[in-house]
Amino acid sequence: KALAGVDDLQQVKALEMQVDTRETSLGNFGMHLPNLRELKLNNSLLVSVRDLGTSLSHLCVLWMACCGLSDLDGISSCSSLKELYIAFNNISELSQLTWLDHLEVLDLEGNNIEDIDQMQYLRLCCKLSHLTVEGNLICLKPNAESTEEPGYNYRAEVKKLIPHLKYLDKIPASQT
Numbered sequence: 077k078a079l080a081g082v083d084d085l086q087q088v089k090a091l092e093m094q095v096d097t098r099e100t101s102l103g104n105f106g107m108h109l110p111n112l113r114e115l116k117l118n119n120s121l122l123v124s125v126r127d128l129g130t131s132l133s134h135l136c137v138l139w140m141a142c143c144g145l146s147d148l149d150g151i152s153s154c155s156s157l158k159e160l161y162i163a164f165n166n167i168s169e170l171s172q173l174t175w176l177d178h179l180e181v182l183d184l185e186g187n188n189i190e191d192i193d194q195m196q197y198l199r200l201c202c203k204l205s206h207l208t209v210e211g212n213l214i215c216l217k218p219n220a221e222s223t224e225e226p227g228y229n230y231r232a233e234v235k236k237l238i239p240h241l242k243y244l245d246k247i248p249a250s251q252t
Contacts, residue, residue, distance in 0.1 A: 079091065079093055080109075085108050085109055085110075086110060086111055087111070088109050088111060088112055089111055089112065089113050089114065090112070090113065090114040090115075090116075091109065091112060091114070091115055091116070092115075092116035092117075093116070093117065093120075094117070094118075094119055094120045095117060095120045095121070095122070096120065096121040097120075097121065097122050097123055097124075097127035098121055098123060101127060102127055102128055102129055103129055104129035104130060104131040105128075105129060105131070106128070106129055106130075106131035106132040106133075106134075106135070107129075107131040110134065111134070112132070112134065112135060113134065113135060113136045113137065114135070114136065114137040114138075115132070115135055115137070115138050115139070116139040117138075117139060117140050117143060118139050118140065118141045118142055118143070118161075119141070119142045119143070120140070120143045121143065121144055122140065122143040122144060122145055123144075124145070124147065124149055124150060125140075125145065125147075125148055125149060125150040125151045125154075126149055126150035127150075128150070128153075128154075129153075130150075130153040131153075132153060132154050133153060133154065133155050133156055134156055135154050135156060135157060136156055136157060136158045136159065136178075137157070137158065137159040137160075137161075138154060138157055138159070138160050138161070139161040140160075140161065140162050140165070141161055141162065141163040141164050141165070141183075142163070142164045142165070143162075143165055144165065144166065145162060145165040145166065145167055146165070146166040146167065146168075147167065147169060147172070148162075148167060148169070148170070148172035148173060149172060150172075151172050151173065151175070151176065152172060152175035152176070154176070155175065155176070155177070155178075156178055157176050157178060157179055158178050158179065158180045158181065158203075159179075159180060159181040159182075160173075160176070160179060160181070160182050160183070161181075161183040162182075162183065162184060162187070163183045163184065163185040163186050163187070163208070163211075164185065164186040164187070164211075165186075165187055166187065166188050167184065167187040167188060167189065168187065168188040168189055168190060168191075168194070169194065170184075170189070170194045170195070170197045170198060171194075171197050173197055173198060173201060174197050174200040174201065176201055177201070177202070177203070178203060179201045179203060179204050180203050180204060180205050180206065181204075181205070181206040181207075182198070182201075182204060182206070182207050182208070183208040184207070184208060184209050184212065185208045185209065185210050185211045185212075186210075186211035186212070187211070187212055188212070188213070189209065189212040189213065189214050190212070190213035190214060190219060190220040191214065191218070191219040191220065192214045192218045192219065192230065192233050192234070192237070193219070193237075194214070195209075195214070195233070195234050195237040195238060196237050198237070198238050199237055199238050199239075199240075202240065204238065204240065204241060205240070205241065205242040205243065206241075206242065206243045206246075207234070207238065207241055207243070207244055207245075208244075208245050208246065209230070209234065209244070209245065210245045214230055214233075214234075215230045216228075216230075218230075218233065229252055231244055231245075231249070231251070231252045232252040234249075235249050235250075235252060
């Protein structure tokens with residue numbers, strides 16, 4: 077209540093805070109915020125998305141940039157997400173995102189995605205239209221084992237794997 081600045085938590089639609097889940101679990105704090113649609117946790121310390129609990133199924137926008145995340149286990153409990161901003165973490169594996177049927181915007185800038193095949197999971201997010209992947213190894217070469225190939229074009233490869241994408245790194249995806 078102190079953080080939101082209101083007595084009636086039913087009124088809270090957006091919340092911004094920094095947390096360190098190594099010391100304090102958030103439990104299922106979402107149960108107390110039934111109308112929360114936007115949650116900004118940038119620059120927090122989150123061991124796992126699971127630390128957010130399972131009661132954020134109504135959340136539409138989630139910011140978790142610079143949170144030290146290494147995986148996305150538990151993101152499926154945020155089943156209503158339309159926008160997910162997880163730039164500058166240590167994420168390399170994207171299979172958990174396949175459960176986000178409403179996802180339209182995904183920011184993965186500056187993570188550890190080093191295999192272009194990870195993009196195939198995003199094909200299953202049929203509403204995904206805006207994707208940011210700059211600052212990942214896949215922008216330079218298709219996987220960690222390969223050497224940099226002169227003819228390699230990550231934009232063309234991502235577009236092949238996610239044909240319905242409209243914008244890639246803030247540029248129309250059709251421009252390869």
